[in-house]
Amino acid sequence: MQDRFSTRLHELATSMFGLDLRSLALFRMALGVLVLMDLAGRVPGMRAHYTDEGVLPRSLLVSSVSQWRWSLMKLDGSYGFQVVVFIGAALACIGLIAGYRTQVMAVLVWIFLFSIQVRNPMVSSAADTLLRLMVFWGMLLPLGAMWSLDARYQRERPALSRAFLSVAGAGLILQIAMMYWFTAWMKSGDQWREDGTALYLATGAGQLTRPFGVFIHQFPDLLKVLTFASLFFEFLIPFLLFWPLGRGWVRLAGIAGILGFHGGIALMMDVGIFPWVNTLSMMALLPALFWDRLVPQALGVVRSRSGRLRDWLPELPRRDNAGGERRLAANPFVNAFAAFCLVYVFLYNLTTVSDFRLPQESRPVTYTLGMYQKWSMFAPYPPLSTSWYSIRGYMEDGRAINLLPNVVHDDFSDIVPFSVFEPENIPDGYYYDKFWRKYFDAVTDDGYGPEQEAFAVYACSRWNAEHSGAEHLDRLQFVRLRRATLPDNEKGDVQLSKISEMACE
Numbered sequence: 001m002q003d004r005f006s007t008r009l010h011e012l013a014t015s016m017f018g019l020d021l022r023s024l025a026l027f028r029m030a031l032g033v034l035v036l037m038d039l040a041g042r043v044p045g046m047r048a049h050y051t052d053e054g055v056l057p058r059s060l061l062v063s064s065v066s067q068w069r070w071s072l073m074k075l076d077g078s079y080g081f082q083v084v085v086f087i088g089a090a091l092a093c094i095g096l097i098a099g100y101r102t103q104v105m106a107v108l109v110w111i112f113l114f115s116i117q118v119r120n121p122m123v124s125s126a127a128d129t130l131l132r133l134m135v136f137w138g139m140l141l142p143l144g145a146m147w148s149l150d151a152r153y154q155r156e157r158p159a160l161s162r163a164f165l166s167v168a169g170a171g172l173i174l175q176i177a178m179m180y181w182f183t184a185w186m187k188s189g190d191q192w193r194e195d196g197t198a199l200y201l202a203t204g205a206g207q208l209t210r211p212f213g214v215f216i217h218q219f220p221d222l223l224k225v226l227t228f229a230s231l232f233f234e235f236l237i238p239f240l241l242f243w244p245l246g247r248g249w250v251r252l253a254g255i256a257g258i259l260g261f262h263g264g265i266a267l268m269m270d271v272g273i274f275p276w277v278n279t280l281s282m283m284a285l286l287p288a289l290f291w292d293r294l295v296p297q298a299l300g301v302v303r304s305r306s307g308r309l310r311d312w313l314p315e316l317p318r319r320d321n322a323g324g325e326r327r328l329a330a331n332p333f334v335n336a337f338a339a340f341c342l343v344y345v346f347l348y349n350l351t352t353v354s355d356f357r358l359p360q361e362s363r364p365v366t367y368t369l370g371m372y373q374k375w376s377m378f379a380p381y382p383p384l385s386t387s388w389y390s391i392r393g394y395m396e397d398g399r400a401i402n403l404l405p406n407v408v409h410d411d412f413s414d415i416v417p418f419s420v421f422e423p424e425n426i427p428d429g430y431y432y433d434k435f436w437r438k439y440f441d442a443v444t445d446d447g448y449g450p451e452q453e454a455f456a457v458y459a460c461s462r463w464n465a466e467h468s469g470a471e472h473l474d475r476l477q478f479v480r481l482r483r484a485t486l487p488d489n490e491k492g493d494v495q496l497s498k499i500s501e502m503a504c505e
Helices: 003-016 022-052 058-064 079-098 104-121 126-141 169-186 200-202 210-214 220-242 248-267 274-284 286-304 333-352 361-369 404-408 426-430 436-444 449-464
Strands: 385-395 400-402 473-485 491-503
Touching: 003 169, 003 491, 022 079, 022 104, 022 126, 022 286, 022 436, 058 449, 079 104, 079 200, 104 126, 126 169, 126 274, 169 220, 169 274, 169 333, 200 220, 210 248, 220 248, 220 361, 248 274, 274 286, 333 361, 385 404, 385 449, 436 449, 449 473, 449 491
Parallel strands: none
Antiparallel strands: 385 400, 385 473, 473 491
């Protein structure tokens, strides 16, 4: 009787939190590719964002972040050392994709990625947080059990059941669910919960809006429906990821819903790699149903309609013949560690939405393991205006210039006159990339005086190295320009506010 109960309990747990080894293999490869893409996006700003000659020298970083936020890049501030770190990260990603010493490579990818993110937290976003957490939970899972060099060249290659159950797998699923639950919890503004204008305001923010977002902004009644629907979605859709019934169809429906949700967001707004990271997370959750029925059916259709592909498309089994296969057992120590991390992550998320606080003694755990997170995406309310920044510089001859294009493109030869006119395409051209946009959002907040001074030293020295005499830069200002999003598709007037002023030495 007890054995029967244990069997049923195991089956229930597997249906809720089990992961397919084929899905973990796909997740592994996509994870390596996405981190490589992230690294490539950071390369143009490597000198400005990660070296001592850039906008955040290590001396300032150490004084402004917790000592427990470790980073390999704190060891050396030279450009050459950062290049070595980036190359090491890229090599680890390639090893992870290939599945060579997979667990070691996963740990190395996490170390390098965490080091890069900590080196300049001012350029990080929620997408970076989620990517780091996906690597973290991936370290605790058998990513190389299938479709890897490790599996191919294993001395003994027993037939494995493709179903894998572990606390780390449950942690990965619940981490994804908590992102949606807590961001919905944090959306407490009236724009989300009362008048339903959140998406109208979000699509009116020109610094984020894509062409489709500009188009749909013309339909405020539709956006009101979508606002309430998205909030409802974020609260309820995660439950489908571990709903125990449906033999995989319910989870597959949840995955499809999440992919469609983020696809819609990506069409409307520029949110960086966030949709890609969410797509990545869904790959790990694909149920056996996807591999045993849908993929063979799709390949069969393609094979039947294309003679060219018929010969080399693989024949995949239509079901997991697990009867004579060995189940891959989870390491009990890894399970215990994952259980601790799962509880800790939940408690940490509670601190972001309530008065609950973890003891100060827990901070080393939070920052050493990189488990800190806050899912304040468009929360508690969406952006209320189109906003952009200008770095207004004054040269010796009195002319006012806009240094921002020079800084973000690392080209200080051109002279761009200062203007209050709104740029035509803020997301795709004005800020250069998401990292500079996040940096300016952060550095222009109150309390960032030292960081603003560091930026002035960087920008002034780079400009004055190429200009002298009448074009010598005397001082610069951080300027924020805003145009309020008004009802009925009306546009407000551009308002200018000077945030700070710094002299050039």
